[in-house]
Amino acid sequence: MINKLKNIKIGKKWQVFSVFVFFTGVLWFLNALNQEYTTEIKIPVNFYNMPHNKANVSELPKNFMATVKAYGYNILKFQLKKNFVPLKIDLSEVQFNHFSDNDTNRYYILTASYSDYIENELQANMTVEIIKPDTVYFQFTTYKEKYVPVIVNADIKAESQFTIKDNFILTPDSVLIGGPSIILDTITNVKTAFFSLQNLNKITNYVAEIQPISGLVISPPSINLTINIEEYTEIRYNIPIITINVPDSVELLLFPNYVNIVCKVGVNDYELIKPADFKVIVDYNYIYGNMGSQLETEIISYPDNIYEFYQTPEFVEYIIEKK
DSSP: OHHHHHHHHHHHHHHHHHHHHHHHHHHHHHHHHTSEEEEEEEEEEEEEOOOTTEEEOSOOOSEEEEEEEEEHHHHHHHHHHOOOOOEEEETTSOOOEEEETTEEEEEEEEGGGGHHHHHHHHOSSOEEEEEESSEEEEEEEEEEEEEEEEEOOEEEEEOTTEEEOSSOEEESSEEEEEEEHHHHTTOOOEEBOOEEEEEEOSOEEEEEEBOOOTTOEEESSEEEEEEOEEEEEEEEEEEEEEEESOOTTEEEEEESSEEEEEEEEEGGGGGGOOGGGOEEEEEGGGGTTOOSSEEEOEEEEOOTTEEEEEEEOSEEEEEEEEO
């Protein structure tokens, strides 16, 4: 019983001590908030509207570091908000300073001129003391524009028994790029960002982003890609071999005298393909310098709307007979 009473007294003393420590901490914190402090704040910066026919080739800062002086509660209030609007600098309205009288391409601006703007945006009774960097340098060159073709950078495959018909349709097939002439003059085309399309079995449309190029503006930033997919089937024909350049005094006999052609064709074009569309030859002139007893067959004419083809045999035996 006595020990229990002792424990109750100790517990009450500990509670009183804890309350005392808590209120002491609160008073210390409130007192700290009433003190003035100096701290650094990161301010995002956006430069836009380059001067007419000019492009900047120097690296511009993405952030300013502002050293500000304010009371603790103002700093705390700002840190809790963390929604500072980026500082937008319209370069078409900036009064640039010449780097030197002899250099007409290099300029600079002093960041201290934006102190009032930053203080107004902070809206927390903060005083801007220092902005880093204190100077932003610009290296201007001539701005140019030109159209360049788009190259598709992709892995595109059709499903089994389907094939990609014709070339891709790009809309647009070229884009306008603009920037410093020193960069623009080296660019002959642009590529899409890599993408993969697999197992296609119907006409497919895809919006492909253009791969960005540092220092250049690309318009539009994407193109529409149309991929025509068609189901195909196989056709087999026996095509007679035509001999060419045979002297009138001899006859060239071939064994066999035909080849078997296997080709792939879209199901919609199947009825359009005829044996007469193919022409296979053997050239008598290839006999000279040929140590063997065979001549190579060559397909010299075939329909435009077939995808793949091959012939067997590729070589035939021959005999030369005098007339």
